[in-house]
Amino acid sequence: MADDLDLETLDENIEKENKVEKRIKDLSEKVRLTSEERDEQKRLLGERDTKIAELERENTFNSGFVDVLTNHPMAKDHKDDILAKVKGGYSIEDATYAVLGKAGKLGQPTPPKENPAGGSAVNPPAPGEKILKDMTRDEKRTKLIDLEARGDISIT
Numbered sequence: 016m017a018d019d020l021d022l023e024t025l026d027e028n029i030e031k032e033n034k035v036e037k038r039i040k041d042l043s044e045k046v047r048l049t050s051e052e053r054d055e056q057k058r059l060l061g062e063r064d065t066k067i068a069e070l071e072r073e074n075t076f077n078s079g080f081v082d083v084l085t086n087h088p089m090a091k092d093h094k095d096d097i098l099a100k101v102k103g104g105y106s107i108e109d110a111t112y113a114v115l116g117k118a119g120k121l122g123q124p125t126p127p128k129e130n131p132a133g134g135s136a137v138n139p140p141a142p143g144e145k146i147l148k149d150m151t152r153d154e155k156r157t158k159l160i161d162l163e164a165r166g167d168i169s170i171t
Contacts, residue, residue, distance in 0.1 A: 072102055079107040087111055089120045 076098055083090050083097075090097060093114045100110030115121040145154065162168045 069102065073098065076101045076107060083107055083111050087115060087121075089115060093118060093120075 080090070080094065080097070090111050096114045097107070097110045100113055101107055105113065112121065147155070150158065159168070163170065
């Protein structure tokens with residue numbers, strides 16, 4: 016009968032050990048899953064922060080690129096290359112100089128602008144006429160009288 020009791024207690028002890036081992040395995044599995052979830056979350060947050068920083072740099076580039084175009088109109092043909100340099104850490108101005116300099120378009124003069132038609136256009140003096148600063152007082156007076164007679168100016 017003593018052997019029966021010992022076997023029963025032995026079976027109970029083995030069952031308790033199996034429960035404890037199972038509990039330890041379950042807990043270690045939970046720890047592993049939790050750490051994997053934490054690592055995944057860190058990775059996703061890092062990707063999000065990187066994407067946000069890239070979009071901010073691109074936004075800054077787009078707003079500043081307009082100013083660069085006023086000084087360097089040839090830059091519009093190389094916008095993608097300049098953007099790549101800005102994403103690499105260059106300032107917009109430095110990236111523009113680097114790209115345009117490499118392309119050989121940095122020192123070129125800007126294309127001449129066409130003279131827009133309108134009332135604000137400057138009328139150059141006709142050939143053979145003197146400009147105002149070269150005229151004497153009597154010549155200026157004569158010119159004013161002629162302009163008044165033609166109706167170009169009036170005295171009120």
